[in-house]
Amino acid sequence: MPLTSNEQQWLKEYESKSDVELALLSVYTGPGIDSPNRAALAKYVLDRRNAEIRDGREERTLQQAERALKISEEAKNAAVKQARWAVWASVIAVVAVIVSVVGGLK
Numbered sequence: 001m002p003l004t005s006n007e008q009q010w011l012k013e014y015e016s017k018s019d020v021e022l023a024l025l026s027v028y029t030g031p032g033i034d035s036p037n038r039a040a041l042a043k044y045v046l047d048r049r050n051a052e053i054r055d056g057r058e059e060r061t062l063q064q065a066e067r068a069l070k071i072s073e074e075a076k077n078a079a080v081k082q083a084r085w086a087v088w089a090s091v092i093a094v095v096a097v098i099v100s101v102v103g104g105l106k
Contacts, residue, residue: 006034007037007041010037010038010041011041011044011045014041014042014045015045017042017045019046019049022042022043022045022046022049023042023046025038025039025042026039026040026042026043026046027039
């Protein structure tokens, strides 16, 4: 259902209100035929702001998780490289022992 001109005007007015003012307006249903509509519009603006904040937080959390995953992948790759060098060092040590044993037998 489209908004009336009064409701559109209230919506524009509520965009500039603080969260506290909107919270108060969203629960105020005093005398007057328009009061429930005004309260609903104030709640809508407040909910939309909260959703934008929540979406921003979710986006930042996702970015942090992606960075953590990248760092974890880099750490894994470094550990694999280090393990390969350790294997080669062990092979070289074994060869050195064999050479020294063979050299000692002569």
